[in-house]
């Protein structure tokens with residue numbers, strides 16, 4: 001974090017769109033969100049959940065129908081976009097096609113009336129930062145998609161904004177470039193110390209790039225935390241399945257004592273350490289990550305039947321049946337003795353600690 005990093009605060013922010021047929025459509029509903037100074041926070045969620053709308057309200061491209069937005073100590077709710085001191089990187093790059101790379105990047109500085117003698121070194125410096133040394137004279141049409149996105153990034157950072165906003169900046173790039181660019185964006189953001197909000201619907205990307213992730217669902221933020229918080233302690237079945245892969249094993253609570261909750265599924269019991277206020281007779285779902293379930297052919301554990309076994313080199317993926325549920329299991333590089341084929345009866349064991357128990361889906 002640099003000295004000048006600022007936080008962003010959204011309080012009770014909503015956005016409503018007027019739709020010709022459907023009337024007023026809420027896109028964002030009463031959001032409270034705090035982005036810490038120097039932090040990269042990601043808004044993650046499925047299509048239509050309100051990510052872009054939230055980002056556009058922070059940028060000032062869209063006025064909230066309710067609530068306030070602060071950048072640093074300043075209430076910017078009614079401040080126009082061009083006075084919010086923000087750099088925005090769009091999915092489609094949004095470069096000026098008729099301007100050279102140099103002029104695309106210089107544009108924001110010219111608008112700010114920077115002296116021409118200061119513009120050239122500033123532009124050259126950010127072009128070097130994004131790996132585009134010597135590309136200043138080209139037109140956007142003479143660049144690859146990845147290079148165009150670098151120009152867009154350079155254009156956003158050259159004005160040294162207090163806040164950087166990214167809306168799915170990598171989704172037009174191929175898979176390999178996406179991985180490379182996300183590392184570069186993260187490095188650059190940390191080096192500059194600029195507070196950033198990043199929008200994606202790709203959970204891998206969110207986990208790799210973010211300090212914290214806010215999961216959005218239907219216009220609301222349903223959970224906010226580090227990638228590890230969300231993976232280990234998902235607040236809902238939706239989040240459990242959205243962040244990584246998860247088995248949701250439903251069971252009836254048969255006992256609760258000494259901080260352990262015992263669930264019964266298909267006549268078989270398993271106990272988990274949990275602080276949830278479980279009532280005997282109620283149904284809960286255990287969030288079981290595929291890599292946390294062990295599989296063997298002896299000892300205790302639940303009896304299950306292997307439905308499929310897929311060898312993938314570094315790991316084997318199993319699907320096993322318990323009662324009416326199919327569970328995914330992943331074992332990394334298991335020894336020969338721990339490999340099972342479809343049709344075999346096996347014993348599966350769950351971790352007793354660190355398993356999240358959630359109310360069953362209705």
Ligand SMILES: Nc1ncnc2c1ncn2[C@@H]1O[C@H](COP(=O)(O)OP(=O)(O)OP(=O)(O)O)[C@@H](O)[C@H]1O
Pocket residue numbers: 017018019025026027045046047048049050051052053054201
């Ligand atoms: N200008 C608009 N007029 C009317 N409705 C809109 C407008 N912009 C967005 N919406 C609606 O608001 C909701 C949220 O849209 P938003 O673009 O914020 O979603 P998103 O999370 O960014 O989705 P995606 O991942 O598809 O980009 C959607 O239901 C969308 O149809």
Ligand SMILES: [Mg+2]
Pocket residue numbers: 051052053
């Ligand atoms: Mg969007």
